[in-house]
Amino acid sequence: MATQSLALPQPAIATRPLVDRLHGWITTVDHKRLGMLYIGYALLFLSIGGIEAAAMRIQLVRPQDNFVSPQVFNRLFTMHGTTMIFFVVMPLAFGFANYLVPLMIGARDMAFPRLNAFSFWLTAFGGTLLYFSLLGANGLYGAGNAPDVGWFAYAPLTSRTFSPGHSTDFWTLSLLVSGFGSIGTAVNIITTIVCMRCPGMTLGRMPLMVWLNLIMAGMVILAVSPLSAAQIMLLVGRYLGGHFFDTQAGGSAVVWMHFFWIFGHPEVYVLVLPAFGAASEIIPVFSRKPIFGYAVMVAATVCIAFIGMSVWAHHMFTVGMASNANTFFVLSTMAIAVPTGIKIFNWLATMWGGKIAFKAPMLFCVAFLFQFLVAGLTGIMLGAAPFDWQLGSSYFVVAHFHYVIVGGILFTIFGAFYYWFPKITGRMYSERLARLHFWLFVTGFHLTFDFMHIPGLLGMPRRIYTYEPGRGWDVWNLIVTIGVFFQAAAVLVFVLNLVTSWLSGEDAGNDPWDAWTLEWLTTSPPPPYNFADVPTVRSRRPLWDLKHPEDPDWKYE
Amino acid sequence: MADLRGRVGMFCFIAAESAIFTIFVVAYLFYIGKSVAGPTPADVLHAPIVLTICLLSSSLTIHAGVKALTKGNVAAFARWWLLTLALGAVFLGGTAVEWHRLIYVDGLTIHTNLFGTTYFSLVGLHAFHVTAGLAGLALGSILALRGYVRPVHASRSDVFSLYWHFVDVVWVVVFLVVYVAGR
Secondary structure, three states, X not given: OOOOOOOXXXXXXXXXXXXXXXXXXXXXXXXXXXXXXXXXXXXXHHHHHHHHHHHXXXXXXOOOOOOOOHHHHHHHHHHHHHHHHHHHHXXXXXXXXXXXXXXXXXXXXXXXXXXXXXXXXXXXXHHHHHHHXXXXXXXXXXXXXXXXXXXXXXXXXXXXXXXXXXXXXXXXXXXXXXXXXXXXXXXXXXXXXXXXXXXXXXXXXXXXXXXXXXXXXXXXXXHHHHHXXXXXXXXXXXXHOOOOOOHHHOOOHHHHHHHHHHHHHHHHHHHHHHHXXXXXXXXXXXXXXXXXXXXXXXXXXHHHHHHHXXXXXXHOHHHOOOHHHHHHHHHHHHHHXXXXXXXXXXHHHHHOOOOOOOOHHHHHHHHHHHHHHHHHHHHHHHHOHHHHHHHOOEHHHHHHHHHHXXXXXXXXXXXXXXXXXXXXXXXXXXXXXXXXXXXXXXXXXXXXXXXXXXXXXXXXXXXXXXXOOOOOOHHHHHHHHHHHHHHHXXXXXXXXXXXXXXXXXXXXXXXXXXXXXXXXXXXXXXXXXXXXXXXXXXXXXXHHHHHOOOOOHHHOO | OHHHHHHHHHHHHHHHHHHHHHHHHHHHHHOOOOOOOXXXXXXXXXXXXXXXXXXXXXXXXXXXXXXXXXXXOHHHHHHHHHHHHHHHHHHHHHHHHHHHHHHHOOOOOOOOOHHHHHHHHHHHHHHHXXXXXXXXXXXXXXXXXXXXXXXXXXXXXXXXXXXHHHHHHHHHHHHHXXXXXXX
């Protein structure tokens, strides 16, 4: 048996010089490269925002500590919040959307590749602008450096009188610029999904990740634009002497709150919907069952988007609104628990009776289910106005929204990292390190954020730079700070895993998870054109149909 | 397909712009009558009827231009778009005259009172969009006059015309809010 081997001369592929490769990345309009740029950029800011959080926790580890000054503490919580929302979770959501949406719908790129690059660089410039404030915000007054008005920047703190120098200007310009970037990306995502689907990919056959990103992009358009408008008003006030939020001239500080939270609450759903999308891809694959209640999942998401636009003032119960306004926002906030609950039951029903494989992506998604449920329950508590009057602006609120953003969103994003890492790099990550990451992070997360509820219930307000001993807060703050170090160690393990696996991981192959959506059809990493032949789809699980021609899904749909 | 992409993208962009304008309109309505000092809208504002007619009719002329290009008549396209450009410029010039009068005769600036702040912001935001539209119209007209525009560009000019129609519709809202309800 002679094995015929064709001895073709290997063409000498010289590695291009570093400058060339960098130039390639900077000028790229490829959706996959832009997706990776978004994700890399977000990881950079995740470490910066994490260091800021750790510094705050060290300051609060014991009463009357002097690790940072009160002024620095104000800057730390402002920069931490702004960074994590706008320059970590948003870019992560856009990064995964950019990378995955075209692949999942069988397209070769986004609808507007150059707009895509433009949007990314706007976001990148926005983040740079925020941190440039450390150098540039002194102004002629010699006042301040980084912004210190809190991430929702209530009036009149942002007026020239109370914020001299340029720190608030850097904050507002940075959000304005990155907001335009977000709107550009949202326009792009919607247009891509509406216009670029491959033959047979009807709306009812799109992967849920694509559906949820479509709805997320719609919410970005309706929510980030009001924020941009409010920032323009703030700039008019600071530079041209306008009176929008100037109470002495008849303006209203409460109007800023409304405008900010009209953005701020839908923003939570903007951040969580892509995480829901990732969970809706990972849980079925690792339970070896199609998603339970596909149509209901889509309908529940649309419900969340609609109701989510009308709950914003539950952030403002303590301001003292009219009682009918309070009633409306309590009821709408309670109502949003219904579609969210439907989604949780659907994920559980997907796992029910499945052959569950507890690989790292699935571990993170299971933790997400439990933690997001708890986050939702404290959300219902805070959604009841009388309860909120007691605990608004306390550490209970801080614990609640970190439960959503870390326990819900970040966990799922970590799951998404492990799930799509083989596709993006072509290498398999280390399952051992991933498990270490998971257990360290779960431990740290629960130490920090479970115990953070308690000082809140005991009356500890948020944003205080220190506290007196003997109020019963000491031990809880100590535990909360200890948890931070577990989380930091977990993130180091995560980064180590990414780097070492990318450099020397095993070859992953095209479809390591035996998954069902189109991104696993092409090579890992995918070629610049994604698919040599544009695929044709006949059901919600095109790869199942390919692998099981004797029992394809399209017979039953 | 490229045609559809442009239209969908523009409609999304218009949705985002509408949200921005909505916030400014809400602020305007909320602050009506809340200024603590004069001048008031009733003292100084006069409804710019002629300018409004100019801007609204420019929607018809831009549409005629796109239609001419679809039929392959580049010269007619250039003429219609230049007419649109002229109508838009008259509108913007009229706004400039009005602002000059408000600032130098009536003493109303963006800093004077809450009415000035909301008026100049809302009308200014609209005028900024008119200016951006005029830049696009000028570019299209110059390219047409120099012979670069061909009938294949009809779909692109159609997408641009959606933006211009949007600017006109926003003016209807601004007109009703500022010159009818606000006075």
